[in-house]
Amino acid sequence: MSLLNPVAWPVPKVTRGLAARLTAALLLITPLAQALGAFAAHAEAVSNFTLENGLEVVVIEDHRAPVVVQMIWYRAGAADEPAGKSGIAHFLEHLMFKGTDKVPAGRFSATVEDHGGDDNAFTSWDYTAYFQRIAADRLELVMEMEADRMRGLKIDEPVVLTERQVILEERAQRTDSDPGALLGEQMRAAQFMNHRYGVPIIGWRHEIAGLTRADALAWYEKYYAPNNAILVIAGDVTPDQVRVLAEKYYGPIRPSEGITPRLRPQEPPHLSERRLTYADERVSDPYVYRSYIAPERNPGDQRKAAALAILAQLLGGSGQTSVLARALQFDSQIAIWSSAFYDGETIDDGTFGLYVVPAPGVSLGEAEAAMDEVIAKFLIDGPDPAAFERIRTRIRAAEIYARDDAHGLARRYGAELSIGLGIEDIRGFTAVLDSITIEEVMAVAHEVLDRRNAVTGWLERPAQAAEAAPAGQSLPDQTGAEP
Secondary structure, rough: OOOHHHHHOOOOOHOHHHHHHHHHOOOOOHHHHHHHHHHOOOOEEEEEOOOOOOOOEEEEOOOOOOEEEEEEEEOOHHHHHHOOOOOOOHHHHOOOOHHHHHHOOOHHHHHHHHHHOOOEEEEEOOOEEEEEEEEEHHHHHHHHHHHHHOOOOOOOOHHHHHHHHHHHHHHHHHHHHHHHHHHHHHHHHHHHOOOOOHOOOOOOOOHHOOOOOHHHHHHHHHHHHHHHEEEEEEOOOOOHHHHHHHHHHOOOOOOOOOOOOOOOOOOOOOOOOOOEEEEEEOOOOOOOEEEEEEEEOOEEOOOOHHHHHHHHHHHHHHHHHOHHHHHHHHOOOOOOEEEEEEEOOOOOOOOEEEEEEEEOOOOOOHHEEEEHHHHHHHHHHHOOOHHHHHHHHHHHHHHHHHOHHHHHHHHHHHHHHOOOOHHHHHHOOHHHHHHOOHHHHHHHHHOOOOHHHHHEEOOOOOHHHHOOOOOOOOOOOOOOOOO
């Protein structure tokens, strides 16, 4: 009898919503209990094996609660799309919920919910992932359903047309109606002059509108296969249990013959800063945003990435004590908010960014000049040693606390394995962070904070843009989103 048969899986009232209740309960654990649990899980039990068809399987044991997370990661994302087909990776993510012969459209998520769990999916430039969080004794059910749709998806033309319209509406809501998202999209396109990281994950509107059933099937048949996937199971399971189930449900699936090395166009040398201004009457808080090209995390050599993670925290990621916050929000009161980030969890070059929201009455030009002064001073003086140690301790603590969340661990291992890191790279990153020196941070700061590698954007209101324009120069109409 198939586990997908509702008769085979009664849903007792006591288990309905179990995973959701347990998740909520875990969020209420006191900080002390969190700390104790984190240190108990300091060396999380992680094992892995590979099926004959090429499926990589990772098991992360956590027996503190009877809950399990299944995640399947496909090494196919927006950066792998062919030119002219932007958005197809995200489009297929939507279509994956439209049914198979065993599980009709709409029944996948409904079945998970009926058994007290929740599920979702997400697409990035480097991968697409699907997950279910459910009571541990329901793992076999969700594994059978996930394996079933790996190669058994049914896509008909009316569904494609309907879902394409859904994605166009999603783009309208999340991007076209958000001035900040529009600026970020334009900046990323300028940042990556040759790499597909410059194409939005959701896709360009005119290309989404042209996606077809044939496009979706070609993407699905090429990439959705065991030899292009990583299965991560985290929670109240053992490796032996997972191996038996994985062999039963994923083992019979044939690999794809279309999987090839992910060779992508690379960036040429960046010789000049690019600058953009986007004016929109919907803007409530104008800001300056600068993004630099930055090295990504690489297997076997993560020191630059670790130093950049610390640099981002020093400059703007540590709240009121960060370099930018102290100088711009408290000392000069030029800004009401500032931040810095590093995104190096990518296959190819990542980004390092700075944000400054000026105080009322302060122009974007003044805010940017003040930000540049702070960065220039930091590059000469370096960080305060006490602040450096404080930041390193905070990052170390965050890394340890993150191990206290089975879902977070599954997501971390899946994402980082998908970009080419190994299990030892992932487990050893905390030790790398702990060993980084001030000299290493300053070296990457001088390397990355180079305006030739940067795109600087101003988000402002139309009136501000007109005031900032040189005398006699008119500005193009920038007051609306895409039609």
